Structure formats: structure tokens, C-alpha cells
Amino acid sequence: MLFVMLIGSPxxxxxxxITNITADTASITTAQLRRIYSMRQVKWANGVPITVYVxxxxxxxxxxxxxxTLRLFPYQLDRIWNKLTFSGMGIAPTPVNNIEELIxxxxxxxxxxxxxxxxxxxxxxxxxxxxx
Amino acid sequence: xxxxxxxxxxxxxAFICLSALLTFSVHASDDKSANPLxxxxxxxxxxxxxxxxxFVNDDGELSTKLTEIGLNTSYQLSDDFRFAAQAVYLNxxxxxxxxxxxxxxLMDWDAYSSEEWQANxxxxxxxxxxxxxxxxxxIPFTRPSIILPQGVYFDGFRDISVGGDGGxxxxxxxxDHYGEFDFNLSRGKSTISSDDAEVFISEFAQGDIKHxxxxxxxxxxxxxxxxxxxxxxxxxxxxxxxxxxxxxxxDGHFELQLYTVNAVYEGENWEFTTEFLQSxxxxxxxxxxxxxxxxxxxxxxxxxxxxxxxxxxxxLRYEKFYSNKDDKKGHQLEERSFGTVPNYFGFxxxxxxxxxxxxxxxxxxxxxxxWMKGAARLNPIVLPNPQVNKEHWKVWAIQLMYWF
Numbered sequence: 001m002l003f004v005m006l007i008g009s010p011x012x013x014x015x016x017x018i019t020n021i022t023a024d025t026a027s028i029t030t031a032q033l034r035r036i037y038s039m040r041q042v043k044w045a046n047g048v049p050i051t052v053y054v055x056x057x058x059x060x061x062x063x064x065x066x067x068x069t070l071r072l073f074p075y076q077l078d079r080i081w082n083k084l085t086f087s088g089m090g091i092a093p094t095p096v097n098n099i100e101e102l103i104x105x106x107x108x109x110x111x112x113x114x115x116x117x118x119x120x121x122x123x124x125x126x127x128x129x130x131x132x
Numbered sequence: 133x134x135x136x137x138x139x140x141x142x143x144x145x146a147f148i149c150l151s152a153l154l155t156f157s158v159h160a161s162d163d164k165s166a167n168p169l170x171x172x173x174x175x176x177x178x179x180x181x182x183x184x185x186x187f188v189n190d191d192g193e194l195s196t197k198l199t200e201i202g203l204n205t206s207y208q209l210s211d212d213f214r215f216a217a218q219a220v221y222l223n224x225x226x227x228x229x230x231x232x233x234x235x236x237x238l239m240d241w242d243a244y245s246s247e248e249w250q251a252n253x254x255x256x257x258x259x260x261x262x263x264x265x266x267x268x269x270x271i272p273f274t275r276p277s278i279i280l281p282q283g284v285y286f287d288g289f290r291d292i293s294v295g296g297d298g299g300x301x302x303x304x305x306x307x308d309h310y311g312e313f314d315f316n317l318s319r320g321k322s323t324i325s326s327d328d329a330e331v332f333i334s335e336f337a338q339g340d341i342k343h344x345x346x347x348x349x350x351x352x353x354x355x356x357x358x359x360x361x362x363x364x365x366x367x368x369x370x371x372x373x374x375x376x377x378x379x380x381x382x383d384g385h386f387e388l389q390l391y392t393v394n395a396v397y398e399g400e401n402w403e404f405t406t407e408f409l410q411s412x413x414x415x416x417x418x419x420x421x422x423x424x425x426x427x428x429x430x431x432x433x434x435x436x437x438x439x440x441x442x443x444x445x446x447x448l449r450y451e452k453f454y455s456n457k458d459d460k461k462g463h464q465l466e467e468r469s470f471g472t473v474p475n476y477f478g479f480x481x482x483x484x485x486x487x488x489x490x491x492x493x494x495x496x497x498x499x500x501x502x503w504m505k506g507a508a509r510l511n512p513i514v515l516p517n518p519q520v521n522k523e524h525w526k527v528w529a530i531q532l533m534y535w536f
Contacts, residue, residue: 029308031306031356031357035306035312040250040312041245041306042245043211043242045247047211049211056493057493073400076398079274082273083267083268083274085172086174086268086271087236087261087268088206088218088235088236088238088240088254088258088259089240089258089259091170091206091208092170
């Protein structure tokens, strides 16, 4: 029975947070990740500006990242970003079309951060350990 | 003078700034390598029908005066400095002056940044960041509804309330135990054109109304990992009216102290929002040299939203507002005016039902119906018009909005 259930379940991966190799950190707390994605922390501890990359709000990986990693609902982040963008008080993360673009952008942008579903397929980026 | 010249004179400032904004944007977009340029915008058009008041128009017919268009740019000059500007075109009928505006035009200095603290200084024309919806008052898809609660977000005061020219400081503090704190402080003033003034002090006022420097402060707090967020704001503002030799009004002085508190709960399906206000409004002169009025107004709204699915959200809201907390039914107002101003100009209540439907990530339609009681927030507020404004009136509106 257990075997049948395992066979029938879709393969799912945990969400991993990746950064450009210039980001001077090996681990991050959930609270700090929330700060970065809600644009409340805009520079790393070494002073390098953080460039945040995101998938679109209706992307399954983005929704999983918001709910499971950040403990936020995607619409909450959309509201924060829209408020910053249309009030002039800040800038929103840079959207990308798919996971391949996101990985490429994180690899090539100093101080960049992003998230992916299957870390085994990626190299040349930092994978952050997430502490509670 | 030709119609074109009149239009140019009327909107000269807005035209110049919009042209500068667009020119700067085009020039900046040549440099794609560092990608410091962001351009965004929105377009919204709707229909609105009001039965029993001049909220939108005087003839009570179905109106298309529900237009909001905006274009903004943000350009990162260096790690610490950023330029941002937005121009908007608004047409809301009698709600506010129709036309093009420079919504914000500012320099953002990232003064201090660490893992816990972030301090930004804004200089130029900035948005009011203190109330729950004030910074994106005109951005249709960021508002919960087409018409916001008029107690706090009175459309007649839109151009005074929505922002100012001066400076603002935004300080955020993040604590892993106590949560997220925002401290905001601003000092500035709004330029009030004769067209803006005509909306809320009537066409009979020939003089100029000037907004003196106002000070605003607010604090917001979200406990760590909480779905709740709480806010408090304070405003201290002064206005002076300089009457003309031949004028329906005389010189006047106005003072406004406004306090708001708000709370927001953001759950997966349910949302609750409440915002209360108390304001002291001092009026000396204006109607007559010895006229003196010192009222404390109160109001508040409670709103709930339910997300049926990712596309459809239902909205229910109730709002109450009194111009004078010691005269909630407006009887003293009626007595003092010898019966010329009915009591229902002393309050305004709004029961509202609506929905929004998202066709995609940047296309949405909002629809709503309001059942209103009272006329305290109908323009021009200094000269109530009981001929067209009834105690009970209704509004329905539908607006389609696109943004990028």
C-alpha cells in the first residue's frame, strides 16, 4: 500500500535559496529572508546592494516559496511591491519569466538572490542554509 | 486666448514635468547593462452612477468620469541615490479637479542600511505615506475599492492630502523577536490651484487658499510572523484664505489636527481592515470676520474581504463619519444655519458591497455598490447644497484596470 502511494505521488523538491557568489553569507534566517523579499533590507552585511529576482505571482514555485519559506501569502508581497513601485518610495524585485532565467540572472548579477526547486541541477551559485 | 493656450496655461507645470520625466526615461533607457531604470504605469476606465447627490455630476446621469492613468519611472543613480517620478491624469467628475498632475518627483537617499535598520530620506514632491491607503490613493488596483472611505480619504481634499513638496524620512527597524517597525516623518506643503480650491470651497470663492507647512508622522508595527499589522498617524496642518475685495468670503484661517489608527489582518482567504480617525478642525473668519468654529470630527470603517479563489475577491465595508462628535445627528448644524443646512450634512455613513476579479496578473475589474446616508463629505463642503444632495443616496461603479 505504501509502495503504491509512493509510486502515485508526484516528485516534489524543497525550495532552496540561492545567491550570487559575491553575497557574503552562508546561512540566513527566515526573518531575514522576509525582510529581503519585502524590500526592508536592501544591502548585504558587506554593503553590496541586494538584487532580488522573482518568478510571477501565479507560478507554483513562487507560491510554494512564499507560503513555506517566507510564511507569507503571494498577495501580501504583491501589495508591498506595488505600493513601493507606485508611491515612489522604493523598487520592487525584478521579475523573470522562468526558472532558467532566474538562475542565469542570479549567476550574473552581483549581490543577487533567488530561489529554485531542485538544487542538484545548478552550480556556480551559493546555496543558503535557512535557519529558523 | 485659444482653447489650446488655456489648456497649456492650466497644466503647464504638469506638462513640463511629464515631458522631463519621459525625456529622462528615454535617455536613461539607452543604458541597459546596469538595468537601473524601471518604468511602470496603469490605465483604468469605468462607469459610475450616482442617484441622489452631486458626488460625481450634477445631472445624475450615468458617467464615464472614472478615469485614472499614470506613468512612473525610477532610476538608480548610484548605490545610495535614486530618482523617481510619476505623472497621473485623473477624471473623477465633482470628486476632484480633472487633469494631469505630477504625483511625485523625488530624490531618494539611502542614508543608512544594515540587516536591522534601513533609513531613507526623500526630497522633492513625495506621497503621503502615513495612512493605510494614502500613498497609492490614485492607483486603482492597489485600493480595496473604487471609492475609498470618505471619512479619511475625502476626495475633495485629495490634492492636499495625497502628498506634498518638502522632505520625508522613512526609518524601518526589524527585530527577530518583536517584529517589523516603520517610523515615518514628513514636512511639506501642497500647492492649491484655483481649480482645486473651487472643488471644495465653491465657485463663489474669488480669493486664494494657501497650505502652510504641515507635519505628519506615523508608526506601523507587524509582530514577528504575524498576520496582523497596526498603525498610528498624526497630522498637523494650517491653511489661510486671502479674500478678494469683491468676494463671497472674507479672510480666513483653518487648522487641522488629524489622528488615525488602523489594523489589518491578512489571512489566506479572509482579510479584515479597520481605520479610525479623529480630527480637530478650527475655522476662524472665512464666512464672516468674527466667525469661529472648533469641531472635533470622528469616523471609522470596518472592512472584510474574502478570497473565493485566486481570481475572485468579495468585499464588504461599513463606514460612519460625523463632522462634529458633539452633534452626531447634525441638529445643532441645522439650528445654527436657521434651517438652511439640513441636519444630514453633519454626518455620512456608507454601507458597501463589491467584488474584484483578476483576469491575469495585471488586468482586473472592480465593481461595487454603496448605500449612503448623509452628505457631510460632498463638495463643496463649505457651501452645502441641499437642493441636489439628499439624505439617502446611492452609488454603483464598475472599473476595468490594467497595469505594467
